[in-house]
Amino acid sequence: MADPFPLEPSLWAATAVAPPQTSPLVTSVSTEIVVIGGGYAGLSTALHLAERGFKPIVLEAREVGFGGSGRNGGQVIPGLKYDPDELIAKFGRERGERLTAFGGGTADAVFGLIDKYAMDVPYVRNGWIQGAHTPEGLEQVRRRAEQWGRRGVQVRVLDESEAGRLLGSRRYVGGWIDGRGGGIQPLSYARELARAAQAAGATIHTQSPAISIAQNSGRWTVRTASGATATADRVVLCTNGYTRGLWPRLHETIIPANSFQIATAPLPEDLRRSILPEGHVSSDTRKLLLYFRLDHTGRLLMGGRGPFREPKGPEDWAHLERIVGKLFPKVKDVPVEFRWCGRVAITRDFLPHLHEPAPGLLIDIGCQGRGVGMQTAMGQAMANYIATGDAEVLPVPLSPIRPLPLHALHKLYVSAVIAWYRLNDGGL
Numbered sequence: 001m002a003d004p005f006p007l008e009p010s011l012w013a014a015t016a017v018a019p020p021q022t023s024p025l026v027t028s029v030s031t032e033i034v035v036i037g038g039g040y041a042g043l044s045t046a047l048h049l050a051e052r053g054f055k056p057i058v059l060e061a062r063e064v065g066f067g068g069s070g071r072n073g074g075q076v077i078p079g080l081k082y083d084p085d086e087l088i089a090k091f092g093r094e095r096g097e098r099l100t101a102f103g104g105g106t107a108d109a110v111f112g113l114i115d116k117y118a119m120d121v122p123y124v125r126n127g128w129i130q131g132a133h134t135p136e137g138l139e140q141v142r143r144r145a146e147q148w149g150r151r152g153v154q155v156r157v158l159d160e161s162e163a164g165r166l167l168g169s170r171r172y173v174g175g176w177i178d179g180r181g182g183g184i185q186p187l188s189y190a191r192e193l194a195r196a197a198q199a200a201g202a203t204i205h206t207q208s209p210a211i212s213i214a215q216n217s218g219r220w221t222v223r224t225a226s227g228a229t230a231t232a233d234r235v236v237l238c239t240n241g242y243t244r245g246l247w248p249r250l251h252e253t254i255i256p257a258n259s260f261q262i263a264t265a266p267l268p269e270d271l272r273r274s275i276l277p278e279g280h281v282s283s284d285t286r287k288l289l290l291y292f293r294l295d296h297t298g299r300l301l302m303g304g305r306g307p308f309r310e311p312k313g314p315e316d317w318a319h320l321e322r323i324v325g326k327l328f329p330k331v332k333d334v335p336v337e338f339r340w341c342g343r344v345a346i347t348r349d350f351l352p353h354l355h356e357p358a359p360g361l362l363i364d365i366g367c368q369g370r371g372v373g374m375q376t377a378m379g380q381a382m383a384n385y386i387a388t389g390d391a392e393v394l395p396v397p398l399s400p401i402r403p404l405p406l407h408a409l410h411k412l413y414v415s416a417v418i419a420w421y422r423l424n425d426g427g428l
């Protein structure tokens, strides 16, 4: 069957560092820990486990960074979907502050690893601008900036004219800058994470889809499509938006939504200097948020939601091309050279979920579309948990698997919500 999500046409696949040396699992092995999924979560877990002296084996169905980790916008944005005050209201002061600190540290986790392992990953760290598309959005970002500012974070609220200048678009009424954010080449980062994990002692098997997990006499056996198995004391499952039937009803706990992106040809110098001239990355306050940035070669990238179904042709990205024309009229005639998409996992409460449905099986799911930093930091936390056995080191509590009610109808529901927001969410 044709792959509905080929990695090839993406800008990142065309410009990334070479993939790490890996091979499929063809001979059955016995080990301590198996990690399923070769995205940021799985690779960061493996790297941090290996740093602690474990010898994890990663099983990836396709290739390193095949999922969201090789397809994303490369915006490294700290924080979770909730603001610090909301987290405290939801979880109480102690856990709320802990979750806030976790979210606040996620960008540092990425840039810290890039630096520590001298990764070959083009990056900028000049801050993330969240543009406000309405006065209500501006109030929201003012509150957000105030809460992070109180915690010592370098933030700045932007009025309409400053937002216009720094974004290069007149479509925003203001915004805020979070100085912790930045941008990376996301597929290079996934591949370099894999290389770092291998150098530290992890083994990575690509083209090795896990097809079943079973527990027997206290050990776990993961069977792969080739028939070879990996038997281990522990399994960590990190398949996020690409989760299918490996564990009963797990896929029913998320909505696997598509995010779509385009990249133009490199912009002429004058245009390049007028859009995000100070090297920020940006997303906005829309419910179906738009995210945009320049890459290191001066291409404009624009991303947002697309159809819920798999894409059929360039017309499925046409809305993003129209949006580029509206936000940046002078870019209208610059050709689009890349169109691609990938899946993110959305949970009912818009928070990442950690489950341990049986001793020795740890599951991380639900990146909410902001996982570059979060899944890197989550991998570090999961490795810490495995090494210490202390669940308090995890940012969110271990919770039971709770399928979404009427999950089978989610495609209809999400399509309706997308259509509604397209009409009512800021008119682009």
Ligand SMILES: Cc1cc2nc3c(=O)[nH]c(=O)nc-3n(C[C@H](O)[C@H](O)[C@H](O)COP(=O)(O)OP(=O)(O)OC[C@H]3O[C@@H](n4cnc5c(N)ncnc54)[C@H](O)[C@@H]3O)c2cc1C
Residues within 6 Å of the ligand: 036, 037, 038, 039, 040, 041, 042, 059, 060, 061, 062, 063, 064, 065, 066, 067, 068, 069, 070, 071, 072, 073, 074, 075, 076, 077, 208, 209, 210, 211, 238, 239, 240, 241, 242, 243, 244, 246, 258, 259, 260, 261, 291, 303, 340, 341, 342, 343, 344, 367, 368, 369, 370, 371, 372, 373, 374, 375
């Ligand atoms: C288009 C797009 C734009 C985005 N933009 C941003 C952004 O700018 N900033 C940001 O922070 N986040 C962004 N995200 C979200 C971010 O990419 C994800 O949150 C993050 O990559 C999730 O990492 P992960 O390791 O949890 O999952 P993934 O990277 O999705 O990895 C899951 C892996 O599991 C593998 N797998 C699945 N089933 C099996 C199996 N049975 N056996 C073995 N392997 C299996 C898959 O092949 C895949 O490689 C974006 C996502 C998309 C799709």
